[in-house]
Amino acid sequence: MSEQPRADFIIDVLTREFGELMALDPAAFRRKFRKMAASPFAFYRGSASLFYADQTGSYRDDSFLDERTSRVWIHGDLHAENFGTYMNSSGVLVFNVNDFDEAYVGPFSWDLKRFAASVALIGYQKALSDDSITALVTAFARSYLTELRAIAAGGDDAIGSITLENADGVLRRVLQEARLNTRVDLLAGQTTIDDYERRFALFDGVYEVDDTTAGQVQAAFEQYLATLPDATRPIATSIKDIKLRKGVGIGSAGLPSYNLLLEGHTQALENDVIIYMKQAQVPAVARWIDDQRVKSYFQHQGHRTAESQRALQAHADPWLGYTTLNGVGQLVAEVSPYAADLDWSDVNEPDELDGVITDLGRAVARMHSVADDESSHDLVDFSTEEAIAAAVDKDEAGFVRHLVDFAHRYGDQARDDHQDFVDLFRNGRLPGL
Numbered sequence: 007m008s009e010q011p012r013a014d015f016i017i018d019v020l021t022r023e024f025g026e027l028m029a030l031d032p033a034a035f036r037r038k039f040r041k042m043a044a045s046p047f048a049f050y051r052g053s054a055s056l057f058y059a060d061q062t063g064s065y066r067d068d069s070f071l072d073e074r075t076s077r078v079w080i081h082g083d084l085h086a087e088n089f090g091t092y093m094n095s096s097g098v099l100v101f102n103v104n105d106f107d108e109a110y111v112g113p114f115s116w117d118l119k120r121f122a123a124s125v126a127l128i129g130y131q132k133a134l135s136d137d138s139i140t141a142l143v144t145a146f147a148r149s150y151l152t153e154l155r156a157i158a159a160g161g162d163d164a165i166g167s168i169t170l171e172n173a174d175g176v177l178r179r180v181l182q183e184a185r186l187n188t189r190v191d192l193l194a195g196q197t198t199i200d201d202y203e204r205r206f207a208l209f210d211g212v213y214e215v216d217d218t219t220a221g222q223v224q225a226a227f228e229q230y231l232a233t234l235p236d237a238t239r240p241i242a243t244s245i246k247d248i249k250l251r252k253g254v255g256i257g258s259a260g261l262p263s264y265n266l267l268l269e270g271h272t273q274a275l276e277n278d279v280i281i282y283m284k285q286a287q288v289p290a291v292a293r294w295i296d297d298q299r300v301k302s303y304f305q306h307q308g309h310r311t312a313e314s315q316r317a318l319q320a321h322a323d324p325w326l327g328y329t330t331l332n333g334v335g336q337l338v339a340e341v342s343p344y345a346a347d348l349d350w351s352d353v354n355e356p357d358e359l360d361g362v363i364t365d366l367g368r369a370v371a372r373m374h375s376v377a378d379d380e381s382s383h384d385l386v387d388f389s390t391e392e393a394i395a396a397a398v399d400k401d402e403a404g405f406v407r408h409l410v411d412f413a414h415r416y417g418d419q420a421r422d423d424h425q426d427f428v429d430l431f432r433n434g435r436l437p438g439l
Contacts, residue, residue: 013426013435016056021437023055023290027261028438034252036439039431046424047087047127054083054108054120054290056423057416061116062294065416070405071113074393077300079317079377079386081370082108082291084117085124089366090347091184094321095238099184099344101168101177102319102369107337108289109314111300111385114374114394116291119416121370122146122409125363126417128350136414138356142363143413147406149367151398157375158391165368167320175361176353184346190276192343197247197267197278204275206249206267213250215264220248222331223264226283230329230338233312238324244269246278261285264331265341280341281325285334286311303385306335317377317385 010018021028028035042052050057068076081088081103090104122143129139156164165172170181198207206212215223224245231243247267263284270277286307292300304310308328316322325340353362375391377383398405430436 013430016423016426017430017436019056019059025438032439039439043428043431045131046421047131049424049427050124050127050420051085051087055293057120058291058294069408070115070397072397074388075397076113077111077386078114078374078390079314080110080112080114080117081106081318081373082110082289084121084370086121086128086350089369090345091181092323092342093344095324096321098169099181101173101181103373106315106318107311108291109311109318110289110291110295112291112295117370118150118409119412122413123416123420126413127420130417132354134356139413140410142359143410144406145360146363146367147409149364150371151402153368153371154375154391155395157371158395167372168365168369176358177362177365180346180348184344187343189343192280193276193278196280199275204267204278205247206265211251215248215250223248223283226329226331226336227266230327233327233329240324241271261287281338282341283329283331283336283338286337300385306330308335308337311337313383317383318373320376
């Protein structure tokens with residue numbers, strides 16, 4: 007970053023990231039930005055582009071990066087609220103990282119720094135002391151390194167996936183609550199029965215599609231089926247209904263998404279399946295990484311998102327795939343009844359937070375270690391856990407301090423940026439809104 011005023015820098019970065027979509031749907035971005043204005047953490051969640059601009063500018067630090075650790079498959083938006091449950095392809099409920107829309111190949115430390123700063127923001131929001139925040143980030147860093155080294159050593163001492171078999175405390179409770187969910191309840195909330203057949207219900211944000219669009223989505227669906235792995239390919243392939251949904255969340259403003267209702271594996275209506283087909287976007291981190299090998303690896307952004315999730319998530323959703331619709335890359339996956347997010351409002355005391363964040367450190371280590379030379383992907387053709395461990399082992403204490411110091415500094419920066427953003431937005435200084 008130059009001597010440019012910070013507020014002007016924020017305008018430039020957000021305009022570069024969202025300008026094209028803002029022009030297409032300014033109302034969606036007004037909703038998005040009002041959500042971001044709610045708190046420093048909400049702003050941080052929605053402004054990954056600003057975070058990465060800083061990693062290549064005023065906050066640049068390559069202390070633990072080399073040719074290999076700069077080319078690890080990363081989540082791309084690893085903040086504290088991007089964790090939750092899913093049912094893996096083996097039928098096991100897992101608590102892990104979720105939402106891989108921003109995944110890419112880049113510096114491993116960017117994931118860790120983005121998470122560490124989010125911990126500082128949550129800690130401040132919960133009125134924790136700086137010493138308590140330091141302890142939490144330290145616990146995350148050490149847990150990450152302990153699990154990563156155990157995986158690098160052969161995995162005998164690694165704890166592995168967080169499941170009902172080994173989870174305790176808050177995360178066990180989240181898994182147990184997810185286990186209570188049912189497909190019937192999901193279908194009841196999104197569909198209705200009309201003349202003995204299930205159809206999507208129409209409610210706010212759900213729209214009918216015309217015959218032409220339905221035909222295009224059907225063709226895209228047929229193309230998608232060919233991208234599913236043979237070993238876990240689902241058998242439900244008959245579309246019963248299609249509806250358009252418009253994203254209004256912090257990360258999906260202005261993006262069209264189609265929900266498809268599929269006939270289940272029997273004619274019983276409770277077995278129907280809902281999948282979504284949504285337009286994929288260039289991940290924020292990709293704009294700040296100049297690596298032609300990575301860029302050329304993907305057919306389009308839908309392919310990138312699906313391949314990244316398969317690379318980073320052991321036993322990924324069997325419905326996960328990709329396609330194109332009107333020439334634009336799409337991600338396709340199931341609307342799962344077993345998805346449940348960690349609610350941070352239920353976790354407040356330092357001891358309880360320490361247990362959760364320690365577990366999340368293990369989960370991140372496992373994620374980073376999945377996508378390497380032992381996976382089915384050849385973009386990262388070396389052992390990531392060994393490469394990261396080698397880089398950090400040179401100065402483990404320094405690495406922990408590095409994350410702690412960054413968490414405090416960037417937490418402060420994000421709170422200041424949030425105030426600048428609110429002032430810019432309320433005074434009409436964000437172009438196009």
